[in-house]
Amino acid sequence: MTLVVEKLSVHYGSIRVLSDISFSLPLGEVLCIIGPNGSGKSTLIKTIAGIMEPKYGNLSLEGQNLDSISRNEIAKKIGYVPQDFQYLTSSTVLEAVILGRRPHVQWSLTQHDLAKVDTAMEMLHITSMAEKMLTELSGGERQRVFIARAIAQEPDYFLFDEPTSALDIKHQIDVFQMIKRIADSQSRSVLVAVHDLNFAYHYADRVILLDKGEIVSMGTVEEVMTEENIISVYGIPMQFVTTDAGRYVLPDWKKAEDRTSPKPINVI
């Protein structure tokens, strides 16, 4: 079972923002998309989620073109968590997570559906917020609700667009551990856009490095996250540091500041 993206090009009006993107995502893999602001990470995820139409190219799931599969069938297979949640409906946390079960429900919710909802809420530590309105939550709490909704949906392929952007460090680690577990133990796949290079470094099976709408490099962490690639795409000197706790990629602050510091102004 594989999700296949072939020669995808996506435009906003006359401006091309993704060019000739091809890759496949087999089950059991965490594939991280990294790249600077505006490189096309969200556009790629939205296009696979069916929110944007590609101008050229093809998307297929298990050999079947996504265009030929009904929205409900796709929702059983692909779960999408967007980057921002400005369009909040007036629902409670529990109602929002229950919505994740919608593709599976024939007549009414079963005990099985409710158990899936409970488990998802426990995984994201939001059970105590069940009756709160979404509008009453902090940004990070809301982000956890939408991740729980995708977990309750039980798709084979998860599309996460910067799922930890509003989370504190504890919840960031919890979410990435959960992402890894989903792929390892449940044979599902996760395509996840991240800004924090260390999360990609520690949790990805493979990485796609995007720049200006094109794949600059794709492969294992070691193949893609080289000093040369990172510096050439982000334009910031980076260093790889090895400690007892692992290997980290960090900006070389001194060199980065020297590079960008304004010329001294002569005060008369």
Ligand SMILES: Nc1ncnc2c1ncn2[C@@H]1O[C@H](COP(=O)(O)OP(=O)(O)OP(=O)(O)O)[C@@H](O)[C@H]1O
């Ligand atoms: N609604 C829109 N209309 C026109 N251009 C857009 C629109 N949304 C995004 N773009 C452009 O498409 C390009 C890719 O944007 P996208 O949001 O996919 O990048 P990203 O890598 O996710 O960025 P970020 O890291 O800032 O979230 C950018 O140049 C952006 O300006």
